[in-house]
Amino acid sequence: MPTPYPVPHRFRWYALAGLGLLGLGTAALRPAAGGPDEVVRRLVQGVQLYYAAARPEKAYLHLDQDGYAAGETVWYGAYLVDGEQHRPDSLSQVLHVELVSAQRRVVLRQALHLAGGRAPGALALPDTLAPGTYQLRAYTDWMRNAGPDYFYQRRLHVWPAASPAAEGPGAPDARADERATAAAARTEARRLGAPPDVQFFPEGGSLVAGLESTIAFKAVDYAGRGLEVTGQVLDAQDQPVATFRSAHLGMGTFQLTPQPGQRYRAVVAPPEGKPLVVPLPAARASGYALRVTPEPNAYRVSIRQRGAPGGQVLLLGQVRGAIGYLGQGTVAGQDEFMVRIPRAKFAAGIVHFTVFDGAGVPQAERLAFAPEAAPLRVALAPDRPAYGPREAVRLRVAVTDAAGQPVGATHLSVAVADAAGAPTAAETIATSLLLTSDLVGYVEDPGYYFENPTAATAGALDALLLTQGWRRFAWQDVLAGQAPPRPFGAAQSLGLRGQVLTPGGKPVPNARLVLLRGQPRRLVLPATTDDQGRFLFNGLGGCADTARFTLQARTARGGANVVLRLDAGPPVAAGALPPLPRLPTPAEAGALRGAQAQVAADRRFRRDTAKTILLGNVSVRGRKAVVMDSRRIYNPLNATVLRLDDPAFMAVSNLTLFQVLQGRIPGVNVTGAEPNMVVQIRGPSSIQGSNRPLFVLDGLPVDQDVLSFFPARDVETIEVLKGAEAAIYGTRGAGGVIAVYTRRGAPSYQPSMELAPGILAVYSNGYACPRQFYQPRYDRPQPAAAPADPRRRTLYWNPDVRTNAAGEAELTFYTADAAGRFQLVAQGVSVGGQPVLGRGALQVAPRP
Structure with missing residues (x-):
């Protein structure tokens, strides 16, 4: 039981189990009287019933890298947990993953089938994807009930596929890159010319005249990035009453005792530009003030009031619906009531403190943070400190609890990637589950608050919680017994x-x-x-x-x-995304060069799960060099190509693919009308006697029905292969091949097309197929002319690692030709819901 500070008023702490409130009922409690015990029952049962109905979910994506070049693949491991205890395998079995551009358009979309709350994923970035800052988000249908604010979201930098100095076929247009960079710089300059957004937040929710309060502030630019500011607070007579200076990412705090009848304003000096004047929230003549002071092992909570009737108050502290503290006391006159609450009473995460008056009406609230009391430990131990090119690495993974005991059956994803330019404040599964997933809005550099726990980082985290509100539910709905809206069900299939x-x-x-x-x-x-x-x-x-x-x-x-x-899917948030940052360090510039080299290698090497195929350079005298596209398995010079981005076809936006094809390629007959068009390629029939062609969409064989009503505006080229050229597809291509390639970065299909009133042709994508990360073996001698190993950025990726009963797993992989320092990262979640994070490093020496 917490011990109150020695003040003349008694604070009563309720043992919740003694009240019989840990079990969940089927209806909200309706007390017959308004006594304190009935108010307590109503509060506790309201929270429990609300969470029982809402059953929130949380998603997290562990990426192999923190930034990419256009043309690279984003390898990721997807996690879905319940939103209360963070245990894996929640309600839903379908996770949607989307890449959203700065123009708030979904440019890439995948659906994953979850098993046990896990799924591997691979998002291939088109090599023509415009460089910039994108938003990567993941959500289930059930999460849409809470709204996009509670989706998993992170910013993702996508750099150009190659530097302007790159040469050879497929290199981007240097002038086009320069123009795009200049345009982005002009847009950034215009946005930076706008004044920053500065807001002030009194602790507890409001200022009360005559009561000293902590006021937190936050200054950000148009994209939510923190700006370091200074300033002072003036009263109505222009007399300074307080000064302030931001401590981290534009956030900080100061003290102020508002006087009755006074109005206050802050004069804020941003890093650049003119000072701006921001009014502070008006002080109330009466009300309650709540102050929470985090201590190493406890929270010191103070409750005061002025002008209010006073009397009994209730203090409730809960983490994700689990109530860790509920106490009752009396606050009257000038008295200040304080209580010290051990942190051990709360699960790890954001603690929500709320003060209620004797009638159960919320009067003040405040967020605090409870760190993991006994975090899990992950050891990543390579069998050697350094390796040469193409040498075997045996990596031992061990998960233990705080007492050193093994933790078995833990699911992890493991990445071994180039350490150059890796951010020091990147998000992790711990920052996501315990912090950002319960906060509305963008949190900049969340890893800063976890990586190096000091008094400074603890103060910065407290300022973040004072400024960035928590809104899983509204108290008026909870107290009224109103269940959260649930228009979306938990999807078990597409x-x-x-x-x-x-x-x-x-x-x-x-x-x-x-x-x-x-x-x-x-x-x-x-x-x-x-x-x-x-x-x-x-x-x-x-x-x-x-x-x-x-x-x-x-x-x-x-x-x-x-x-x-x-259903068009959930809306995209209206917040702006910043342009790509300048590369401030040689290490980050080196990381970008490595990414661009990786893309260049992928253009030369087509990798799948079994083998590496070397493609020769393709060029035609007197014609523009042909860019090799990884979606093709044939030389496009052997095909008859109809390009739909030529000026002659700019007016076909309302036509379907087969309507455009009709009569435009010799030897291809398109007869009939939609939806019963017949497409044939003149020539010898197949061994089955059919001369119907094989249809291929972006490298994937499909039925003709898939391309019926396909809009021509989404097509880049239609390519026809006949006879020997189609033999690469085996007997399936005996009747010829019609290959359709969509515009890179655009949706690969039109969601629907109206055929008649009340009738739609609907195109639906299935689940994203699991892809195997390229992992060659060098346990046998290699020929002298063996091709170079193209792995430069990510050396190893395994999204499905599970520890045994001893809490261990052993992984084996080979180094590549690239030398340097590589970072080992393992992330996951235990069966009990604890986030798991471990880091290590290995060195690869250059070839002698």
Whole structure:
């Protein structure tokens, strides 16, 4: 039991188990009287019932690198845990991963099938992806109930595929790079000309006249990056009453005792530009003040009031719905009530302190942080301190608890990547689960608060929590017994979601729908809309399966005059993303050069899970050099190519792919009309007697149905292979091959196209297929002419490492030709919900 400070008023601490409140009921408690015990029951049960209904989820992506060049692959391990205890394997089994541009457009999208809350992922960045800062986000359908603020989100730097000095086929246009860089610099200059955003936050929520308060402040630029500022606070008579200076990333605190009837303003001096004047929040004539002072092993909490009736107050402290402290006391007159609460009462994470008056009405609140009391330890031990090129590395991974006991059955992902330019304040699974996932908005350099725990970092973390509010729920909803809205269910499979509306935009309840898919597996699914006209089809799509469906909707009476609106996904946050930063250090510049060299190597080497294929350089005399595209397995010079980015085809935006193809390539016959077009390539038939071609979309064989109604505006080229040129596809290509390549960085399909009133052609992507990271073996002598090992950035990536009963795992991989220092990083989560993080290093010597 916590011991109150020696003040004349008694503070009562409730043993929650003694009140019988640890079990969850099915309805909110309705006390017959308004006594303190009934208020306590209502508060505790309200929190428990709310979390039981909300069942929040959290996602995290462990990336092999922190920045990439266009053309590289983002290798990642996806984690999904429950939002209360952080245990893996939550409600949902489908995780959506998206890359969002600075223009707030989703440029890449994947869906992962989770098993035990885990899934490996690989996001191939197009080599034509515009350089800049992107937002990488991950979410489940269930997380959409809480809103995009609680999605997993991080900023991702994407650098140009090659430096302007690069030479050879496929090198970017140096002048185009210069123009893009200059345009970004001009945009940055205009944005930097805008005044910073400076806000002030009284501790506890409000200023009360006559009560000294801690006021926190935060100064950021247009993209949410901290700005170091200084300033002073003036009263209405222009007399200075306080001064302040930011301590870290534009944040800091100062003390102020507001006087009755006074108004205050701050004069803030930013790093550049003119000072700006910001009014402070007005002081209330009456109310409560809450002060929380973190100590090494406890929180010292102070409650005061002025002008309020006074009397009994309740102090509640909870972490993600788990109540660690609930006490009752009396605050009256000029008295200050203080209590010291041990940190051990709270789970690791953000502690939410709230003061309620005797009627159970919230009066003040404050966030604090509880670190892990006994964090897990991860040892990464290579068998040698240094290695030469192409030598075997045996890496021992050991997970133990704080007492040194092994922790088995822990899932980890392990990356061995170039240490040059690695950020020192990067996010980790610990910073995500314990801090940023419970805060709204962008948190800059979250690793700073965890990497080196000192008094300075603890103070900076406290300032962050004073300025960046926590809003998992609103107390008025909890106290009223109101369950959180849940329009989205926990998806167990891929689905198709939407709404049936009248032409005037009103929902059509009880509308009848039929979802139809033809070959290869005929599928007919019926459904009926709910009272809001919403519908959901589940169980669609497989691995890398792009399927075409026909969706028909009719009113309950059979009317066809309806509008089908498919779910467009969650909105993209309106916040600005900054341009790429300048490279301030030689190490970071070296990392970029390594990334660009990796992309150049990938252009020469096509890697899959089994072998390396060397592609020769392709050029044609008198024609522009042909850029090799990893989506092709053939030489494009052997194909008849129809380019849809030529000026002659700029007016085809309303045509489908087959309509554009009709009559434009000799030997290709396109007859009939949508949706029953027949495409044939003249020539000898296959051994089955068919002269129907093989259709390929971005390197993946698909059925013709997938390309029906495919919009021409999303297509870069249509390439036709005949006879011997098509033999690379085996017997499947005996009737010829029609290969379609979408514009890089654009969606690979049109989500839907209206065929008739109430009928849509729908294109749906399946799950992203697991990809194997390229890991060659050098346990046998290599020929003298063996190709170079292209691994320069990420030497090893394994998203599925599991410790045995002894808490250990052993990994084996080979170094490449690149020399230097490599950083070892292991991240994961234990079965008990504790974040797991370990680091190490290994050195690779250059070839003698």
